[in-house]
Amino acid sequence: MAIVKCQTVVNILEELAPRKLAESWDNVGLLVGDGRQEVKKVMVCLDVPEWVVDEAVSKNVDMIIAHHPIIFSGMKKINNDNVLGRKLLKLIKNNISVYCTHTNYDIVKNGLNDAFADLLGFEEHQIIEETTQEKLLKLAVYVPQGYELKVMEAMSNAGAGFIGAYSHCSFRTNGVGTFKPTEGAKPFIGEANKLEEVQEYKLETIVPEKLLSKVLRDMQKVHPYEEVAYDIYELANKGKRQGVGRLVVLEHDKTLMELAEDIKQKLGISTIRLAGDRYKSVRKLALLNGAGNKFVNSAYFSGAQVLITGDMQYHEILDAVEMGISVIDAGHYATEKLMSKKIAEHLIERFNALKYDVEVFESETNIDPVLNI
Numbered sequence: 001m002a003i004v005k006c007q008t009v010v011n012i013l014e015e016l017a018p019r020k021l022a023e024s025w026d027n028v029g030l031l032v033g034d035g036r037q038e039v040k041k042v043m044v045c046l047d048v049p050e051w052v053v054d055e056a057v058s059k060n061v062d063m064i065i066a067h068h069p070i071i072f073s074g075m076k077k078i079n080n081d082n083v084l085g086r087k088l089l090k091l092i093k094n095n096i097s098v099y100c101t102h103t104n105y106d107i108v109k110n111g112l113n114d115a116f117a118d119l120l121g122f123e124e125h126q127i128i129e130e131t132t133q134e135k136l137l138k139l140a141v142y143v144p145q146g147y148e149l150k151v152m153e154a155m156s157n158a159g160a161g162f163i164g165a166y167s168h169c170s171f172r173t174n175g176v177g178t179f180k181p182t183e184g185a186k187p188f189i190g191e192a193n194k195l196e197e198v199q200e201y202k203l204e205t206i207v208p209e210k211l212l213s214k215v216l217r218d219m220q221k222v223h224p225y226e227e228v229a230y231d232i233y234e235l236a237n238k239g240k241r242q243g244v245g246r247l248v249v250l251e252h253d254k255t256l257m258e259l260a261e262d263i264k265q266k267l268g269i270s271t272i273r274l275a276g277d278r279y280k281s282v283r284k285l286a287l288l289n290g291a292g293n294k295f296v297n298s299a300y301f302s303g304a305q306v307l308i309t310g311d312m313q314y315h316e317i318l319d320a321v322e323m324g325i326s327v328i329d330a331g332h333y334a335t336e337k338l339m340s341k342k343i344a345e346h347l348i349e350r351f352n353a354l355k356y357d358v359e360v361f362e363s364e365t366n367i368d369p370v371l372n373i
């Protein structure tokens with residue numbers, strides 16, 4: 001069995017939820033620890049209060065994966081005078097790393113926003129507030145005739161040429177390429193110091209920026225030329241959108257009361273906060289796990305009639321109701337606790353596929369600190 005380093009676990013998590021998707025105010029990534037450290041036990045949780053650190057110490061955990069960043073704002077000292085300093089000292093003394101995947105995991109497709117909507121039983125959901133849009137490039141490569149399909153296939157298999165539900169999208173035009181090999185060149189066609197004219201195709205395809213190096217590498221592997229000529233253009237076309245919040249349109253109207261009861265049952269909670277006319281029929285719902293305070297305007301402009309979230313404050317609830325949006329607040333923990341299950345399942349699946357001997361489990365002490373009585 002291979003030794004698994006902390007950085008390997010980080011890479012697996014960042015494939016799932018790239019760090020660059022996080023909101024600008026957020027603090028995500030490896031917040032405590034050393035990427036070179038060996039990892040045998042991983043514990044997943046929503047928060048890292050001191051009792052969760054104690055649980056990790058008692059269970060010999062090497063790495064904690066949390067949703068809410070353990071360090072959020074600037075620190076001037078780390079000592080035992082305050083809770084955060086105490087926690088950090090305890091983590092470092094016990095060789096426990098902490099990786100936080102927060103708004104990047106909320107936002108990413110099939111991340112927590114989607115998982116929350118799925119949990120509530122909504123299959124179709126759209127983004128409410130766009131945060132990033134994939135940059136697209138046009139790659140034009142010059143290929144001698146007879147090699148165009150091989151090169152196109154290699155680029156397409158590396159992720160180029162996708163337009164909507166279509167793969168292998170490309171366009172090629174016939175032309176004449178010229179070159180003169182100089183001393184030291186090892187030309188596929190032609191000889192040194194003699195001008196060559198070759199029938200070539202200009203093969204064009206679309207490439208998401210993040211896949212460009214892979215596409216170029218795979219293209220060059222099958223291209224017969226020693227020096228491959230290609231052009232890369234930035235496109236004004238935009239690729240896949242990523243964003244925060246999900247908009248759901250119900251097939252049939254529901255009253256706010258019916259919706260709230262349904263959500264209580266799906267989340268397994270006995271109380272829920274509701275603001276607005278409980279008998280009002282609604283069809284368009286804005287969903288956001290966690291704190292939804294700053295989301296009222298986006299929900300309003302998306303046309304939602306109700307905002308389903310957790311952790312709303314009094315004045316923001318009042319603002320929402322005045323704007324005409326009802327609010328269903330199921331609590332911060334209840335709307336996000338599935339994060340630890342989802343991340344643990346993903347890590348177990350990846351570790352098994354890679355034959356990594358790493359134990360993964362969810363924290364038992366990271367329960368809802370709020371008791372609704």
Ligand SMILES: [Zn+2]
Nearest residue numbers: 290291332336
């Ligand atoms: Zn949260």
